[in-house]
Amino acid sequence: MxxxxxxxxxxxxxxxxxxxxxxxxxxxxxxxxxxxxxxxxxxxxxxxxxxxxxxxxxxxxxxxxxxxxxxxxxxxxxxxxxxxxxxxxxxxxxxxxxxxxxxxxxxxxxxxxxxxxxxxxxxxxxxxxGSTRGLWGAAPFGVVEDSFVFGNVYTMKYSPSNSEETGPGNFGALALGVRGADNYVNNIMYGYQGRLEVGDEIPTILETEPGNMAGPTRTGVNFRIAECSHEPKCTYDRFVKGCPRVLLVPIIDSLDVTGRNGVILTGFAAFLVETVVGVGNVCEVTGKFIRWAADGDLGNINDYGVVSYRLDS
Ligand SMILES: [Zn+2]
Incomplete structure (x- = not known):
């Protein structure tokens, strides 16, 4: 056992x-x-x-x-x-x-x-x-669509929306958000605080701001030029992302409208402002169109230079 x-x-x-x-x-x-x-x-x-x-x-x-x-x-x-x-x-x-x-x-x-x-x-x-479908901070300038060459000097002429002097290279004041000159100047200085988006099937209609906006345009653009605190000052070849001298402008189909009226948003361009001149109801903004990367969705829309990137891993 x-x-x-x-x-x-x-x-x-x-x-x-x-x-x-x-x-x-x-x-x-x-x-x-x-x-x-x-x-x-x-x-x-x-x-x-x-x-x-x-x-x-x-x-x-x-x-x-x-x-x-x-x-x-x-x-x-x-x-x-x-x-x-x-x-x-x-x-x-x-x-x-x-x-x-x-x-x-x-x-x-x-x-x-x-x-x-x-x-x-x-x-x-x-x-x-791809071109950017929508963005925040646009300047209230409706620029008539055209084939802009990046790096070339352009003089954009301000045209009151009821002027006969409309055509490529002209821009008209837009009433983004609220109507009136005060809001217009604010939108130039700080960018429109709402979002603009190009419509796919239903076009996005923007409203023009009638009246002579040449003075407010000069005030607003001079503010933007002065706000570039970069040394040396930003140029076409070397600019800092987010520089106030870069205006994100809505591209529109036509300025051939009278008074307060609707124009169609077709895309966005970025314009690096160099000078603004003019007196009375004349205002000319000189600068260059640049390629500009913006946050946002890619749209199947016209590419005027403001683009976005998407990453698929
Ligand atoms: Zn700058």
């Missing part, structure tokens, strides 16, 4: 050793697995971040320069810790999107037991550029 107990006890000892051994192997395995998963996750995040940054950098060269878009995207990926052999950028056939794929082979620890010594981790991102 005593011998039987001893056998059982010895057997139990052996079983415990086996269980402990199995548990240790299992625990070490789990620890190694956790490390593998952690390493893979770390690499996935790093590759995704690099792809996002690269796509957003590259798309800023579109639609103008496909080659530079690819080159810039790849350079940004490298700056974000990805080797050049691990990144591939391309401009998609629409000409408005960049896709960036990043990948790297990651060595494994635990999975070696299962026969996998390494695995490939991949990530990709696509960034698109």
């Amino acid at each position: 005593r011998q039987l107990y001893r056998d059982i006890r010895d057997n139990e000892k052996g079983s415990v050793i086996i269980i402990v051994a199995c548990a240790m192997v299992l625990m070490l395995g789990i620890a190694a697995l956790v490390i593998d998963v952690g390493v893979l996750y770390y690499n996935k995040v790093a590759l995704s971040n690099a792809a996002d940054a690269a796509a957003l950098a590259g798309v800023q060269e579109l639609p103008k320069d496909h080659g530079k878009a690819v080159e810039t995207a790849e350079a940004y990926a490298v700056n974000n810790g990805v080797e050049i052999s691990q990144v591939a950028a391309e401009v998609l056939p629409d000409g408005h999107s960049v896709r960036v794929a990043t990948s790297r082979v990651v060595p494994l620890g635990f999975a070696k037991i299962l026969g996998f010594s390494s695995t490939k981790v991949t990530a990709s991102a696509k960034a698109s550029v």
Whole structure:
């Protein structure tokens, strides 16, 4: 009987050793697995971040320069810790999107037991550029649509909405939000505090501000010019995002209206003001149209220079 107990006890000892051994192997395995998963996750995040940054950098060269878009995207990926052999950028056939794929082979620890010594981790991102559908802070100038050349000097002539002197290069005062000269000047100085959005199927109608607004226009634009506190002053080649000298102007179909009337909003342009001159009912604003990135949704609308970017990871 005593011998039987001893056998059982010895057997139990052996079983415990086996269980402990199995548990240790299992625990070490789990620890190694956790490390593998952690390493893979770390690499996935790093590759995704690099792809996002690269796509957003590259798309800023579109639609103008496909080659530079690819080159810039790849350079940004490298700056974000990805080797050049691990990144591939391309401009998609629409000409408005960049896709960036990043990948790297990651060595494994635990999975070696299962026969996998390494695995490939991949990530990709696509960034698109399009004209901005809507924005806040517009100046109350309705600029008649035209094919503006970026960087060329334009003199925009103020036209009262009931003037016969209307046509391309002219702008008329708009009543954004509230009617009247006080609100008009405020909208020039600080930008319209509401949001303007180009209509898809139903056109967005803006109301003109009748009367001679040349004086208030000069006051407002001079304020914007003086508000540029950047040194040296902003120019076409080098301007600071958010500079008060950049007017976001609504583009409209026509100024061929009389009195207080409706005009159709067709898009947005950005105008870097250089000078404002004129006396009496004459007001001429000289400057250059620029390309301007604004926060907002991409619209399938006319591109007058104000664009937005969208990132799809
Ligand atoms: Zn400035």
